[in-house]
Amino acid sequence: MRVAEHLNEALHALLDADPSVHVLGEDIVDPYGGAFKITKGLSTKHGSRVISTPLSEGGIVGVGAGLALAGDRAIVEIMFGDFAALAFDQLLNFASKSTTMYGRRVPIPLIVRCPTGGRRGYGPTHSQSLQKHFIGVPGLDLYELSPFHDAHALLTTMFARQTPCVLFEDKVLYTRRICRDGLVDDLFRFELTGGWARVYADGDVPPGCAIIAPGGLTDRALEAMRELLIEHEITCVLLVPERLYPLDPAPVMDVLRGVGTVVVAEDGSAGGTWGAEVSRLLHPELWASLSGPIRLVSAADSIIPTAAHLEREVLVQADTIRRAVLA
């Protein structure tokens, strides 16, 4: 099963289980079913709880927050994550703050889903990975879809936080297979531990390097790991957190203490990155065991060009990660 279908099933299950769940977004009802078809079939089955909206990203996140404030649970799809910029006020100044600024905990079960990332030739305003711009907002939690984490469990976890959450979903990842039963491919296996996926080469060789990356980087990280293993005999472990912020590294600290090299990879542009936040957390803990500073991999400090050959120059490729490990 592809990640897109898996996420679609998870949304169906949420709507089935709870009549207070509402899904809002642009062009999400059938027969169109959303720009990436993640919401296909939802409106046919769940009617008025699945609402196609005007082109009003700020407005619909506000409506979602209002539903959540009054006792419902809301999922808002931003057609392209880039447009979440238009909803920043509602997220920063209302939804996240309302959980605490009234002097007591106010539950705001709101999930904002953001199809994210490039490699599809959509150009500068439809290809970005904006995770870093939402880091450090009190009361706002950031999650990212991966092929390893169960989407229904993930969405359930987010609602249970009673706090607004942004879910980043890599657009290419939608087309990839989900990984189940601990199996990735002929070389790699995975296990889930405390919200992290640990992806490792099947065998007895302890890894010399850990790659920490959000779910959207999985395909490129695995390609890099494969080459490093076969061509360079370097064994890496890939660590994929379901929650990017606030990050809880505790469940993977034992793994990280056992490696000399740590690489943090992400799709956002260079400067003020998620990786910088991850390394801020990890450096004090790993200072004694690291062979050198944590290495940060990100897209270039650049807009994302449209032409495929130009886009490749800017975005993180498997080779970018491979070279960071070898550096």
Added chain:
Amino acid sequence: MVVVIEERVLGLTPVADADLGRMLRIRHFERALLRLFERGQLNGTTHTCLGQEHVPVAVSGLLDPDDYVFSNHRGHGHFLARHDQPDALLAEIMGRAGAVCNGVGGSQHVYHGRFLSTGVQGESLPVAVGVALRLKRVTPGRLACAYIGDGTWGEGSVYEALNMAQLWRAPLLVVVEHNGIAQSTPTTAQLSGSIAGRAAGFGIPHHRIESVDVNVIRAELEPLVTLARTESRPVVAEIAVHRAGPHSKGDDTRTPAELVAAAQGDWQPRYAEAFPAQFARLDEEQRASIGRIVDDVLIRPASVWERS
């Protein structure tokens, strides 16, 4: 509703003690805040609703306890018309024990029962639409009431919200307190067209009320409120008011002539002149009551915020 002219005194209809008392309660509350500021006893900033107190008093008479109220930066009157808890609000503004939000939100960020205020212009309208949609589904006949000003119409969120409210038939009462000035900028310099024209563009019923008479305002609001409740749809009530005080504390840049005009539009001296005995009695009651509340709150310990 047509208010019979013969019943009027100096242009005002006889006013209930409860209404005039509440208007004066808000007036004395706001004046007390400005005095506390002058004495350096208030932290931060505040926006008083001097000259606009009669609007929330008129509106609140039409609201149900299950309705939601969304307020803005100039929200003390909205709160006090809804909840007669000036001590809790003052404690909130001063960060003292008994504060309605433990001193975290302060003047502009209050959430109590079904009253919620936020500090960013226009931000609450989409939220109010979401709340109204739930009310429509769960408790039909209840509405979300959102107070905004004429300046708020500069924000795109207002238009996004009105569009969705009308598309989805959300029971939303938008009360526009049109005081003709956005902080220091006159409406003529910040708003093209009209609010009526804007509402018409969405097919949303709109009514402008010129009176300062609390009964007349309420009577003219009543059909709109009924429409919102019974037909589940948004309505816009625009009420002409005069901001008798500064935007914030001492930041009034209006000319003496403009200030005189604003003062002449104030309900307070008109009610004082029309109903002198009733006014004097209620004015003294509220002056004393707010005075006691100020004295009480001033000696309270600091509020405690239990972060969890």
